[in-house]
Amino acid sequence: MHDQQRTLVSILVPAFDEEANVERAYERIARVFDSLPGYDCEIIFSDNHSTDKTFEILSELARKDRRVKAIRLSRNFGYQRSLLCLYKAASGACAVQVDCDLQDPPELIPEMLEKWREGHQVVYGIRRSLQDGFVTAFLRRAFYRFINNISSDELPVNVGEFRLVDRRILNELRKVDDSTPYLRGLISCMGFSQVGLEYDRADRVAGTSKFPLKSMILLAVDGVLNHSLVPLRLASFMGMAIGFLSILAIFIYLLGRVVFGQAWPAGFATTTILLLISISINAIFMGIIGEYLGRVFLQSKSASRPIIQESLNLSEDDVSRAVETPAYAK
Numbered sequence: 001m002h003d004q005q006r007t008l009v010s011i012l013v014p015a016f017d018e019e020a021n022v023e024r025a026y027e028r029i030a031r032v033f034d035s036l037p038g039y040d041c042e043i044i045f046s047d048n049h050s051t052d053k054t055f056e057i058l059s060e061l062a063r064k065d066r067r068v069k070a071i072r073l074s075r076n077f078g079y080q081r082s083l084l085c086l087y088k089a090a091s092g093a094c095a096v097q098v099d100c101d102l103q104d105p106p107e108l109i110p111e112m113l114e115k116w117r118e119g120h121q122v123v124y125g126i127r128r129s130l131q132d133g134f135v136t137a138f139l140r141r142a143f144y145r146f147i148n149n150i151s152s153d154e155l156p157v158n159v160g161e162f163r164l165v166d167r168r169i170l171n172e173l174r175k176v177d178d179s180t181p182y183l184r185g186l187i188s189c190m191g192f193s194q195v196g197l198e199y200d201r202a203d204r205v206a207g208t209s210k211f212p213l214k215s216m217i218l219l220a221v222d223g224v225l226n227h228s229l230v231p232l233r234l235a236s237f238m239g240m241a242i243g244f245l246s247i248l249a250i251f252i253y254l255l256g257r258v259v260f261g262q263a264w265p266a267g268f269a270t271t272t273i274l275l276l277i278s279i280s281i282n283a284i285f286m287g288i289i290g291e292y293l294g295r296v297f298l299q300s301k302s303a304s305r306p307i308i309q310e311s312l313n314l315s316e317d318d319v320s321r322a323v324e325t326p327a328y329a330k
Contacts, residue, residue, distance in 0.1 A: 010092035089322035104162035121192035125162035
C-alpha cells in the first residue's frame with residue numbers, strides 16, 4: 001500500500017450551518033498538505049442540509065480547487081449518518097476526520113500519518129484538555145468512562161471524532177448498514193492496531209456549536225444502546241430483585257399472621273402503592289426494550305438511508321458508494 005508514489009489521503013469534514021468556518025477549514029487543511037511532501041489529498045465535506053450559505057461557499061471552493069469535494073444531503077439525517085456517508089465516499093489510502101469548527105487542529109495530521117506509516121490502522125486523538133465549561137467537560141469524561149465500563153468492547157477514554165483510519169477500516173465501514181451508527185465505538189471495536197495521540201482541544205473559531213446538550217444526550221444514548229446489553233440486563237436483575245422482595249414480604253406477612261397472630265388489616269394504601277410501583281417499573285423497562293426494538297424498526301426501513309441531493313467533484317460511483325446498502329442487507 002505504501003509505495004514511493006504520492007499517497008492519497010481523504011480528509012472528511014462534516015458540516016451543518018458552518019458558513020463562518022468552511023473556508024477557514026479548507027485553507028488550514030490545504031496549507032498542511034501544500035507543505036507535506038509525498039501526499040495528495042481530497043477534502044470531502046458533507047453538508048447535512050445547511051440552512052445558511054455553507055453549500056454555496058463549498059461550491060465556490062470546489063470550482064477553484066478540484067481537491068474539494070462535497071455532498072449535500074436532502075435533509076438533516078443526523079451527525080453520525082452524515083459521517084458514515086463520508087467514510088464510505090473516501091477514496092484515499094487512509095482517511096482523517098476533522099470537525100469543521102477547527103477545535104481539532106489539522107496541523108496534527110502529519111503526526112497521525114507518521115504513526116500510520118509505522119503500521120497502525122487507527123490513530124485517534126486523545127483530548128488532553130477541553131475548552132468546554134466545567135459541567136460539560138465533566139459530563140463528557142464521565143460518559144467516556146461509563147460506556148467503557150458497561151461495554152463488552154474496549155473503547156478508549158476521552159476520545160472524540162478526530163482520527164485517522166486505514167483503507168482496511170474504510171472497506172469494513174462500507175459494509176455497515178446502520179440507521180443509528182455510533183462511529184467512534186464501531187471503529188474502536190473493529191480491532192487492528194490502534195494508537196492514541198494526545199492534544200489540547202482548541203476553542204471554536206467562529207459560529208455556534210451545533211451540538212447542544214440535547215444532541216450530546218442523544219449521542220450518549222446511541223453509544224450505550226449500540227455497545228451494551230446492560231440496560232436490558234438491568235431490567236432482568238431489577239425484576240428478579242423485586243420478585244425476591246415480594247416473596248420475602250409475603251413470607252413475613254404470613255409468619256406474623258399465622259405464628260404471631262398479628263391482626264394486620266389488608267391496607268388499601270399499601271396495596272395501591274405496591275401496584276403503582278409495579279406499573280412504574282414495568283413502564284420504565286418496557287421503554288428500554290422499546291428503544292432497542294425501535295432501532296430494529298428503523299433499520300428495517302429503507303427510508304432511513306440518507307439521500308444525496310447534490311454533489312461536487314464526486315463521480316457517480318463515489319456518490320452511490322456513499323449511501324449504498326451492502327448486498328447482504330438488501
